[in-house]
Amino acid sequence: MKEKIILIGAGQHCNVVIYNAIQQDKFTISCILDPDKNKWGKKSNFGDIYIEKGYRDYDVEFLESIKEKYKTNKFFISLGSMKLRKKLYDFFVKYGFEPVNIIHPNAIVSNSAILGKGILIEAGCLVTPSPKIGDNVVINTGSQVNHDNIIEDHVYIASGVILSGGVHIKENTLIDDGVIITLGRTVGKNCIIGAGSVVTKDIEDNSIAYGSPCRIIRKNN
Secondary structure, eight states, X not given: OOEEEEEEOOSHHHHHHXXXXXXXXXXXXXXXXXXXXXXXXXXXXXXXXXXXXXXXXXXXXXXXXXXXXXXOOEEEEOOOOTTTHHHHHHHHHXXXXXXXXXXXXXXXXXXXXXXXXXXXXXXXOEEOSSOEEXXXXXXXXXXXXXXXXXXXXXXXXXXXXXXXXXOEEOSSOEEOTTOEEOTTOEEOTTXXXXXXXXXXXOBXXXXXXXXXXXXXXXXXX
């Protein structure tokens, strides 16, 4: 029997999450929570999945009623906003929700990979031996996470990214489309690495950086 899950966020990224969950064929999506009143009571683009009142006021009693209504506390963060992903993940875990992993069946994930919770690994991704991937991490279509990488919590890796061996990405960092990070480099926490960049040197915490070679442009405040 498939597990019931609740999705958090009904935007464009939610469509990606639903697609990967359908392909994984492990979960039944009970509902989607979203704060936009205009979406409440409507169906998603994937059939009879309804959008419920969201998390605007972080109403704990409402969330308890959602658990009871759908008979599950399993959840997944289905919005892409780096401003909200960490905050929402921590909030739902604090109030008794349990994150699940959604992994497309066409992704190749080594048995020796150490995976956290609440992870999305999309179609065409390659995760080679012995990386450590933290909680609430997104690895988008066709990206590579190579041997002995450390990817901390709440990292968002966009499409077509290549992380060479021994790379360390610290928490709450965005690696945009097509970035290449070379062997043994570290990217600090709360960073944004612009699309198409080639990272050949370490990037310090709280930085916005891009280019080939990648350079820090300004602080990420």
